[in-house]
Amino acid sequence: MTLAVGIGGAHSQQFAAESFTLGNGLQVVVLPNHRVPAVTQMVWYKVGAADGPRGKSGIAHFLEHLMFKGTKAHPPGVFNTLIAQHGGRDNAFTSEDYTAYHETVASEQLDLVMRLEADRMTGLVLDDAAVSSEREVVLEERRSRIDNDPSALLREQLYANLFLNDSSRLPTIGWENEIRKLGTADALAFYRAWYMPNNAVLIVAGDTDPAEVRRLAEKNYGPLPAGTPPPRLRLAEPEHRAPVRLEMKHARVPQPSWRRYYVAPSYDSGAQHSYALQVLADILGGGVGSRLYQSLVLKDGIALSVNADYSPSALGMTVFALSATPKPGNPITDLEKAIDRELHRLIEQGVEPDEVRRAVQRMQAAAIYARDSLAGPANIVGAALATGRTVEDVAAWPERIGAVTAADIQAAARAVLIERNSATGILLPERTS
Amino acid sequence: MTLAVGIGGAHSQQFAAESFTLGNGLQVVVLPNHRVPAVTQMVWYKVGAADGPRGKSGIAHFLEHLMFKGTKAHPPGVFNTLIAQHGGRDNAFTSEDYTAYHETVASEQLDLVMRLEADRMTGLVLDDAAVSSEREVVLEERRSRIDNDPSALLREQLYANLFLNDSSRLPTIGWENEIRKLGTADALAFYRAWYMPNNAVLIVAGDTDPAEVRRLAEKNYGPLPAGTPPPRLRLAEPEHRAPVRLEMKHARVPQPSWRRYYVAPSYDSGAQHSYALQVLADILGGGVGSRLYQSLVLKDGIALSVNADYSPSALGMTVFALSATPKPGNPITDLEKAIDRELHRLIEQGVEPDEVRRAVQRMQAAAIYARDSLAGPANIVGAALATGRTVEDVAAWPERIGAVTAADIQAAARAVLIERNSATGILLPERTS
Numbered sequence: 001m002t003l004a005v006g007i008g009g010a011h012s013q014q015f016a017a018e019s020f021t022l023g024n025g026l027q028v029v030v031l032p033n034h035r036v037p038a039v040t041q042m043v044w045y046k047v048g049a050a051d052g053p054r055g056k057s058g059i060a061h062f063l064e065h066l067m068f069k070g071t072k073a074h075p076p077g078v079f080n081t082l083i084a085q086h087g088g089r090d091n092a093f094t095s096e097d098y099t100a101y102h103e104t105v106a107s108e109q110l111d112l113v114m115r116l117e118a119d120r121m122t123g124l125v126l127d128d129a130a131v132s133s134e135r136e137v138v139l140e141e142r143r144s145r146i147d148n149d150p151s152a153l154l155r156e157q158l159y160a161n162l163f164l165n166d167s168s169r170l171p172t173i174g175w176e177n178e179i180r181k182l183g184t185a186d187a188l189a190f191y192r193a194w195y196m197p198n199n200a201v202l203i204v205a206g207d208t209d210p211a212e213v214r215r216l217a218e219k220n221y222g223p224l225p226a227g228t229p230p231p232r233l234r235l236a237e238p239e240h241r242a243p244v245r246l247e248m249k250h251a252r253v254p255q256p257s258w259r260r261y262y263v264a265p266s267y268d269s270g271a272q273h274s275y276a277l278q279v280l281a282d283i284l285g286g287g288v289g290s291r292l293y294q295s296l297v298l299k300d301g302i303a304l305s306v307n308a309d310y311s312p313s314a315l316g317m318t319v320f321a322l323s324a325t326p327k328p329g330n331p332i333t334d335l336e337k338a339i340d341r342e343l344h345r346l347i348e349q350g351v352e353p354d355e356v357r358r359a360v361q362r363m364q365a366a367a368i369y370a371r372d373s374l375a376g377p378a379n380i381v382g383a384a385l386a387t388g389r390t391v392e393d394v395a396a397w398p399e400r401i402g403a404v405t406a407a408d409i410q411a412a413a414r415a416v417l418i419e420r421n422s423a424t425g426i427l428l429p430e431r432t433s
Numbered sequence: 434m435t436l437a438v439g440i441g442g443a444h445s446q447q448f449a450a451e452s453f454t455l456g457n458g459l460q461v462v463v464l465p466n467h468r469v470p471a472v473t474q475m476v477w478y479k480v481g482a483a484d485g486p487r488g489k490s491g492i493a494h495f496l497e498h499l500m501f502k503g504t505k506a507h508p509p510g511v512f513n514t515l516i517a518q519h520g521g522r523d524n525a526f527t528s529e530d531y532t533a534y535h536e537t538v539a540s541e542q543l544d545l546v547m548r549l550e551a552d553r554m555t556g557l558v559l560d561d562a563a564v565s566s567e568r569e570v571v572l573e574e575r576r577s578r579i580d581n582d583p584s585a586l587l588r589e590q591l592y593a594n595l596f597l598n599d600s601s602r603l604p605t606i607g608w609e610n611e612i613r614k615l616g617t618a619d620a621l622a623f624y625r626a627w628y629m630p631n632n633a634v635l636i637v638a639g640d641t642d643p644a645e646v647r648r649l650a651e652k653n654y655g656p657l658p659a660g661t662p663p664p665r666l667r668l669a670e671p672e673h674r675a676p677v678r679l680e681m682k683h684a685r686v687p688q689p690s691w692r693r694y695y696v697a698p699s700y701d702s703g704a705q706h707s708y709a710l711q712v713l714a715d716i717l718g719g720g721v722g723s724r725l726y727q728s729l730v731l732k733d734g735i736a737l738s739v740n741a742d743y744s745p746s747a748l749g750m751t752v753f754a755l756s757a758t759p760k761p762g763n764p765i766t767d768l769e770k771a772i773d774r775e776l777h778r779l780i781e782q783g784v785e786p787d788e789v790r791r792a793v794q795r796m797q798a799a800a801i802y803a804r805d806s807l808a809g810p811a812n813i814v815g816a817a818l819a820t821g822r823t824v825e826d827v828a829a830w831p832e833r834i835g836a837v838t839a840a841d842i843q844a845a846a847r848a849v850l851i852e853r854n855s856a857t858g859i860l861l862p863e864r865t866s
Contacts, residue, residue: 057598154675164608165490246678247675
């Protein structure tokens, strides 16, 4: 299947995708782009932090680290060395819903990086010494990224308190006390349960063509056996009865800040509102023209910054987020009241068709820029396919965003910006009393 | 093994326990009490709400209801009819850690009620019609006990927000949206996994003797096969970073109220503090002589009532709870400040040896009264054995409580009454604006 995807006109060739599936169930998407003689390979596994067993938070991310520990065919260090020798780059990342590995190399090295990824899809070898030392690396990563960052700490607990039920509540990197107990057997059990060609998506973007990708994919990944991955369990939220408030004081906080998360539907759990919520986020907090910026930063002068964020690519429920930093001297309660006033006005009176039109244009333009790279489209398609959507859904995004109306946005705001479904966090400098 | 348990002197015969284990692993405890010619049989299963699979909250309680749906030998209705015909009473209850079934009958019917309990330990027969109609009964129970009671709703969410990790966070009766999806297969899978003689405790209290109980237990329960129950998973809590606050307004709230829960160790997870915390709860909020009552109700006159509560019988973590109702016209913020002042004073200055002595005497006396019935001692022993303790632990309770010192209590208060490990809930009448 080939899809020419774009906003139209001059851009229509920027996002041509061809996809096919190997006999063992590996889904392959090719995104040709011939501007530089390089290719990016990404292998996305349809498993993430929220798929871990109870009490093993962080296992998906830990396994991501351990995937660089070598196989029988490529002992520890060989993978990175081979890629570096050829001037390539490689890395990996884990979210609550997926785990992805990627390499960018000269086009003629596609065969090599496919061989390496295919090898470690089923051939990972772990021993306790390697697992123990990597656990220290992950604990250090947690310390530097979360424990030393008050904002990250507040975000982590706010998530855990916002969701009453779903595993989205748990941190992707894992709770520190649980990371400490992850062992070789845990990692291998998770690996064997989830890593298999029929639970993965291979994306190749760049200076190649579908026929070549198919030939190399058949050669390298074709021989791997299919398996039976577990079902992916995402729990519905029970009715929330009261909004949650957290106030955290921390010595390393230079100035107060405010944020609020609402439980929100994703593409997966609530297609009805997921496009309108994207436009809503832009209208509320997308840059200097947005309602909250105009009102709080420019008109009232009580905020230094304000932001709205919504990521619809998730299995189960996701988050609609607002955040703001008060101008020094302005109490955070005034800031919160002003935000609530704007939300109330939006929910009661809706938005102007003109605001919608401008937001949609801005978002469509931003999407074009995002697609102007090897990694951009590959990331978009990978996240989509790993969370239950299709290449067609990605292709239809500009059109679906373009179809959002002012009435859709008001309905989405009414459905989602409900106080009792929210968690509000306030970060304050430690009182120096 | 026979244990004569009591405070001593005249009471030493009130709590004589004999225990033994059948060949299939069924633990049996006999608590002879000859004041009336009746016996209470209790069968405690070492499985509760916190042992349910993800997404199936309420399954343990639902199964408790379904256990009255009949077996091949005793079709639906026969169980209750037989017991009622003999003038007996029977019921059941579920907690996060155990599920118990009990009958009180004339002593000569012990054989009958053993036959009935043994039969349904492995012989339960369910069909979809019975399961569907019972699901409606449970949903109605949830509506009347939780959904129609603002205080219960707040408590439910406060638990879910207090614990970041463990399944203690989930309501024993289950989230409404998950109860709706529980089916016959879920109930039978849970039943088959957990209901077996070696995962149960049989307690017989009343007008019988150990030899007779042993003979009847061997006859009725002896033939049942042992099985392999799953491990009971209780998760440690990660570090909490900020206290949680919930404020719930509800039309059915007649007057404001305040409560706060702290994550606290149980006997199982923190033996070090679990006895001192019981005395602490009594000193803080146990009746009109307690610190909070004296200070807030009598001296300051700002509260109508105040209470402290701590239940150490749990697997994993449990809760140390404070609650109070302000005197009409007194703001809840003043009440909270006054409570915080008392907690601060206790943590900083400790308690008086004399307060400890009086609290311990009061608690030991209350324990004697609680034991003065068929059901009292059976309940205490059952809850203990279902949560990892022994009959010896129960026997040693008066002595261990008696050994708690003022220093122990201050240390326990310092370890547990930590703001960031708490969740505070405020219940307010709906504003009539």
